Amino acid sequence: MIEAVGLTKRYGAKTAVYNLSFQVRPGHVTGFLGPNGSGKSTTMRMILGLDMPTSGHVTIGGHPFRQLPNAPRQVGALLDAKAVHGGRSARNHLLSLAQLAGIPAQRVDEVLGVVGLQDVARRRSKGFSLGMGQRLGIAAALLGDPQVLLFDEPVNGLDPEGILWVRNLMKKLAAEGRTVFVSSHLMSEMALTADHLIVIGRGQLLADMSVKDFISANSADFARVRTPQTEPQQREKLTAVLTEAGGRVLSEPDGALRVTGLPLPRISDLAHGADVRLWELSPHQASLEEAYMRMTQGAVDYRSTDDRLAHLQAPVPPHQLPQDPQAQYVIPEVPQQGWYAPPPPGQNPYATAPQDPQQPGQNPEDAR
Numbered sequence: 001m002i003e004a005v006g007l008t009k010r011y012g013a014k015t016a017v018y019n020l021s022f023q024v025r026p027g028h029v030t031g032f033l034g035p036n037g038s039g040k041s042t043t044m045r046m047i048l049g050l051d052m053p054t055s056g057h058v059t060i061g062g063h064p065f066r067q068l069p070n071a072p073r074q075v076g077a078l079l080d081a082k083a084v085h086g087g088r089s090a091r092n093h094l095l096s097l098a099q100l101a102g103i104p105a106q107r108v109d110e111v112l113g114v115v116g117l118q119d120v121a122r123r124r125s126k127g128f129s130l131g132m133g134q135r136l137g138i139a140a141a142l143l144g145d146p147q148v149l150l151f152d153e154p155v156n157g158l159d160p161e162g163i164l165w166v167r168n169l170m171k172k173l174a175a176e177g178r179t180v181f182v183s184s185h186l187m188s189e190m191a192l193t194a195d196h197l198i199v200i201g202r203g204q205l206l207a208d209m210s211v212k213d214f215i216s217a218n219s220a221d222f223a224r225v226r227t228p229q230t231e232p233q234q235r236e237k238l239t240a241v242l243t244e245a246g247g248r249v250l251s252e253p254d255g256a257l258r259v260t261g262l263p264l265p266r267i268s269d270l271a272h273g274a275d276v277r278l279w280e281l282s283p284h285q286a287s288l289e290e291a292y293m294r295m296t297q298g299a300v301d302y303r304s305t306d307d308r309l310a311h312l313q314a315p316v317p318p319h320q321l322p323q324d325p326q327a328q329y330v331i332p333e334v335p336q337q338g339w340y341a342p343p344p345p346g347q348n349p350y351a352t353a354p355q356d357p358q359q360p361g362q363n364p365e366d367a368r
């Protein structure tokens with residue numbers, strides 16, 4: 001098990017990680033999520049003893065990494081797949097790591113097989129694609145057959161087949177009882193890979209819960225309602241009726257309506273009462289990606305100026321929704337930060353987190 005208690009890391013005036021406490025348990029894939037620059041890599045480096053916390057501590061199996069006896073056999077990590085001597089072959093790279101850790105050469109060939117690099121094992125790694133480099137980094141992490149594994153963005157640069165392979169590998173390692181901690185900024189990927197999530201924003205904990213709980217705590221149910229495309233007046237009529245009944249109605253890009261605040265049977269009755277024909281009335285749950293975007297909306301360091309402008313468009317309360325069909329409030333095709341359902345004031349965990357007076361704000365110069 002990995003346990004962090006009050007972890008804080010400052011680089012000069014920059015607070016990369018602030019008062020982070022969490023546990024990563026064996027037998028599960030734990031996803032470590034956060035926007036760019038939120039402190040995931042810094043946290044992983046502190047877990048691995050590569051960076052010292054400014055305050056707080058982190059242990060693996062009860063010991064700080066640097067005090068673990070024979071650490072390479074207990075903990076494997078992929079932090080930076082490019083941290084390889086390009087002139088060496090994949091096999092020689094792994095052999096040198098194995099020698100340092102007292103791992104037999106036979107294990108090198110085993111892990112090369114596990115990651116599917118056996119056919120290119122004698123090729124210099126500088127000619128490797130991004131995906132091959134990731135596989136080599138994963139092979140290095142597996143070398144000591146460790147019980148605890150950390151992967152920083154392992155699917156970066158992988159094609160769909162590679163992503164599926166990593167997903168299955170993580171699950172298999174966890175099913176063998178290992179502790180698997182994997183960082184990503186892709187919530188959709190974590191939804192398919194992880195059992196448990198730790199979400200951070202600007203170095204602070206935003207959520208620590210199972211994927212299932214995360215979805216039910218953060219995503220609102222909604223109904224998708226579709227009227228005949230050839231009769232736009234039916235859609236307008238229905239929008240007015242549903243809004244009057246207290247529903248919140250948003251337009252989706254393909255013309256369907258997204259309705260919250262009314263149960264499906266009520267929507268059906270209201271449509272029937274208004275003599276509006278329905279072509280679709282289906283229950284939905286907002287995606288995990290949406291829930292994640294909503295949670296981290298206040299904790300994104302780097303945002304396009306276009307997005308910043310979009311962010312200023314506060315959601316329109318139901319009674320103010322435009323009745324004029326030309327002025328329909330349309331759900332963007334690409335989810336935008338904070339658009340769908342920003343948490344009510346006071347319920348954004350980031351907003352209530354302790355503020356660090358040393359935090360210099362959203363200065364892109366702070367980026368490495």
Ligand SMILES: Nc1ncnc2c1ncn2[C@@H]1O[C@H](COP(=O)(O)OP(=O)(O)OP(=O)(O)O)[C@@H](O)[C@H]1O
Nearest residue numbers: 011014016035036037038039040041042366367368
């Ligand atoms: N050595 C350093 N010196 C100064 N600032 C640093 C250093 N390392 C990280 N930071 C800053 O700390 C913050 C957290 O960085 P970190 O790399 O841990 O984030 P991340 O969540 O891994 O980001 P990404 O998803 O983009 O990799 C960033 O603002 C970064 O610029």
